[in-house]
Amino acid sequence: DAEITQSPRHKITETGRQVTLACHQTWNHNNMFWYRQDLGHGLRLIHYSYGVQDTNKGEVSDGYSVSRSNTEDLPLTLESAASSQTSVYFCASSDDGELFFGEGSRLTVL
Amino acid sequence: LAKTTQPISMDSYEGQEVNITCSHNNIATNDYITWYQQFPSQGPRFIIQGYKTKVTNEVASLFIPADRKSSTLSLPRVSLSDTAVYYCLVGEGLVVTGGGNKLTFGTGTQLKVEL
Numbered sequence: 659d660a661e662i663t664q665s666p667r668h669k670i671t672e673t674g675r676q677v678t679l680a681c682h683q684t685w686n687h688n689n690m691f692w693y694r695q696d697l698g699h700g701l702r703l704i705h706y707s708y709g710v711q712d713t714n715k716g717e718v719s720d721g722y723s724v725s726r727s728n729t730e731d732l733p734l735t736l737e738s739a740a741s742s743q744t745s746v747y748f749c750a751s752s753d754d755g756e757l758f759f760g761e762g763s764r765l766t767v768l
Numbered sequence: 769l770a771k772t773t774q775p776i777s778m779d780s781y782e783g784q785e786v787n788i789t790c791s792h793n794n795i796a797t798n799d800y801i802t803w804y805q806q807f808p809s810q811g812p813r814f815i816i817q818g819y820k821t822k823v824t825n826e827v828a829s830l831f832i833p834a835d836r837k838s839s840t841l842s843l844p845r846v847s848l849s850d851t852a853v854y855y856c857l858v859g860e861g862l863v864v865t866g867g868g869n870k871l872t873f874g875t876g877t878q879l880k881v882e883l
Contacts, residue, residue: 693873698875699875700855700873700874700875700876701812701855701873702873748811748812750811756814756817757804757812757814758813758814759810759811759812759813760811761809761810761811762809762810762811
């Protein structure tokens with residue numbers, strides 16, 4: 659079955675370190691998204707991509723970057739992790755319709 | 769993107785019908801209304817989507833009045849397993865126009881179902 663997977667599921671890092679969260683989908687969807695979820699804020703869009711080589715900033719993109727070198731993957735990079743980036747991160751993909759979400763990656767920045 | 773407003777929380781008992789209303793006064797002509805459900809430690813999952821009037825599937829019904837400024841998600845005969853956060857989203861081009869979608873999730877409604 660097609661699916662969307664995130665890794666790692668849990669990560670603890672230190673302030674200032676670079677962190678990359680992986681997202682891989684096997685539906686061949688063009689559209690991929692990264693959200694972060696924090697108490698009191700729901701899910702907020704970080705970055706999104708409509709296809710290979712396309713990336714766009716969402717509402718909370720500062721401190722994050724993404725790249726789309728193929729259809730299946732949209733890795734999220736925190737160039738210099740900050741404590742404010744402690745959160746649960748969800749990747750999603752769609753083919754112009756329903757969003758399919760991964761299981762989430764819980765990141766703690768100490 | 770149209771802003772949505774929905775209750776922060778709701779309580780219910782097993783076997784009851786639950787109706788969650790979402791306000792979206794600034795909905796645009798091309799916008800669809802979509803509801804997602806999220807269980808703890810999981811990503812949200814699609815429940816239902818509609819444009820106007822009524823939509824029903826095996827999980828829920830979605831009622832949308834003619835002015836489309838609000839919508840109501842109806843869950844018939846809820847069970848304990850329906851305890852989750854429910855998100856109302858309004859977005860353009862979710863199905864018809866293509867080009868991807870930029871859905872905005874609010875804080876959702878925490879539904880708690882008890883025995």
